Amino acid sequence: MTDETARRNAVRRAWDAVADDYAAARRADGPDADLLRDLAPDLPAGASVLDVGCGDGRRTMATLHDADPTLDVVGLDFSRVQLGLASEAVPDARLVQADMTALPFREQTFDAVSAYHSVFHVPRERHPAVYREFARVLRPDGLVLMTVGSGRSESTRRNWLGSGHAMFWSTPGSAATTAQLSDAGFDVEWERRVDDPLGSTALFVLARRR
Template identity: 30%
Template sequence: MTEGSFLTSARAGYDTIAVPYAQLFAAELEAKPLDRSTLTAFAEMVGGAGPVVEVGSGPGRVAAYLAKQGLDVSGVDLSPEMVALARRTYPGLRFEEGSMTALDRADGALAGLVAWYSIIHIPPALLPEVFAEFRRVLAPGGRLLLAFQVGDESLHRTEGFGHTFSLTFHRLLPERITELLERAGFVVDAQLVRAPDEREKVPQAHLLAHKPA
């Protein structure tokens, strides 16, 4: 998949807000036990099977949490500013620039892949191609974890965190994502939809899946 304007826009937007975004969400997982439990379950399912990549890793907090659970995890993000920030914050982990649409990994190289609120910037029509890429890089039996906001609408923001930018967010229906994953060759193992907390406006979904052996 060649880079589209949605990737260029996402890169520029997160470059602009990297520092205030990281500050706002630095301790987010501490207040979200259900989110932590999903990440912990994913880590236990992967175990020591091999390397894991978080795509759209941002400032690195989720990758760092997974590393604490014992995973060999690295992060990939579109934004050079986010990657630089993650490297400074978590010098013991690996972070690199890249896109989930064309991952720099060999076929079957990964035991696990996490997209924690990052597929929300992919136009829904292109998700089948992204899920095919996820399947390509996962080894047989490899685990996949997705998190996203629930809904069927797209939102465009042009300002926030004291800056102007252009970012589009796509809310997604769990049943539709399950269907797309199954079409891509995944088996969906679990689905959690939790109520929004005080910062959130809509329910949040977590999906755990695997590539059949």
């Protein structure tokens, strides 16, 4: 087993362990959810949206369904426990257990990708591969809305949320992220800081596939 595989398995186990507590601590509404409500009118009727790192689904998939019931939203997460919560929150949604570095979908399947608080749990040297996967599964002119790290950092927090498991974060910083998105075939349309329901401030990016 490689170090990267071991790290990803540790992140998955941590998410399995904290799924219920994390869902209880994070509100389903708030300024970050409003970004999804603002995104929905920019998508064609019946658009397909892939929610990467969907978690319990209440803040992302449910918000998209409420904003536009015609949207076909697919939730992807590598935590089976999180997907179980998502199936309860959004019973009609399609859910897939997979890793975002190798999306199990054909080219040009989706009109938009959302990735809330998820990409920075992948080692930053693998972020370009994630963005290439986003570009591969998006149709031309498709949109990606995601949380990014504002500064270059990499850390592991022990006993995250009292779970007994460690959680890993990794980001190259917003400037490097913009460059990586460009290399993957995206143009960044805006960056916005919004209040996070856990009490911090998060940086979001909206980018369009060329």
